[in-house]
Amino acid sequence: MKKTSSIFIEHGFHYIVVSRKRKRDFDEEKATLIKDIPGQRVKVQKVTVEETGEIELYCHSQLREKKEQAMQDSFSEKYETALNSLHAGLSKKGTTKNYTKVLERLGRIKEKYARAAQHYEVTVVPDDEGDKANSISWKRVEKANSQATHPGVYCLRTNLTDWNEETLWRTYTLLTDLESVFRSLKSELGLRPIYHRKEERVNGHIFITLIAYHLVQTLRYQLKAEHINDSWQTIRRTMENQQRITVILRREDGKTIHLRKATNAEPRQSVIYKALEISAQPGGVKKTLI
Structure with missing residues (x-):
């Protein structure tokens, strides 16, 4: 990414990109509130990088925090369940108790749940001879400046040094939104x-x-x-589960009635129709006699 940035600078281009740095820094006291919708608030903190002259914009989103926190909780629960299973096996007949083998199994568990494992300290206690594992214990120690300590925080990088925080953030969201819409159009x-x-x-x-x-x-x-x-x-x-259907009815005189109409709108769909000031029964009802 830094190589790409240098190419942009060399040709006089401006850029706003997502930083791939794993370290997450965010000081809420120094942050500026730029989106004040309950449950969707966004705060940003602007930092100048002296070495490169770039601007790093640390953004905190409540929606993103909720999503990332739920993911973290899910990963942690699965990781601790696997650790519990490994620990419980040490007291069961027929399960692996060899110290080296237990460490190998622990390594595979850590590899499988790497996102959660980085926030845990796990200790395997051997017996007096050192051949078998007696117990496994763990405690959660969250890695500093990570997703666990700063959920909902992401970083943008730019060489637009004269733009304020809100302009930078809204420009970036505009670009990502445009890309998202075009992806949708090209697929659906x-x-x-x-x-x-x-x-x-x-x-x-x-x-x-x-x-x-x-x-x-x-x-x-x-x-x-x-x-x-x-x-x-x-x-x-x-809106996708509201469909337009055709009902076919045969009359006593042998003729067929084709009745075409939309299914009833769900409450959330009705809210959108009302906001757009259009009927919740798009296309109306069409009756054809054949």
Whole structure:
């Protein structure tokens, strides 16, 4: 990443990227609140790196913290369950008790649950001869400046030294949001790969993509005005289980009625329809007699 940054600088380009450094620093007292929505608050701390002249922007997200904390708890629970199983086996007949073998099994457990294992100190106590393991004990010692001590914190790097914290963060979220929407369009709408060979058809394909993007952003703009700040993927997942169905009924005179309508909207879907000021029964009801 640093090599890429130097190439940008050499050609006079500006960049905002996610830092891959594992160490997480964040001082809440020095941080600035830039998003004040309950449960979704975001604070950022701007730091200048003297060696490179870069800006490091440490960001703390409540939503991200909740997600990472849940992941940490899950990993820790699985790791401790594995340790308990290994410890319990030392007092059971027919299980491995050889000290070296127990250490090997412990190593495999640590490798499997590496994200949790780094925050634990594990001790294997041998017997007097040193051949067998008597017990296994552990205690949680969280690694400093890690995800465990700073859940929800991530770092951005940039050479835009004259931008303030809010501008940097909102520009980055705009870029990631744009990338996310285009990924969605290219997968669900089949806008990629492009199989056209004629230039005018390729241009038409790209034009349709841009129209779709503008439609997505228009919908999201209207939803944000009603305090619905979900991502496009979340909106799609919310709406995808409402379907349009056709019911076929045969009359006594032999003719067939085709009745086409949408299924009833769920409460969350109704909220989105209301925010967009459109009917919760898109397409209405269509009745065809054949």
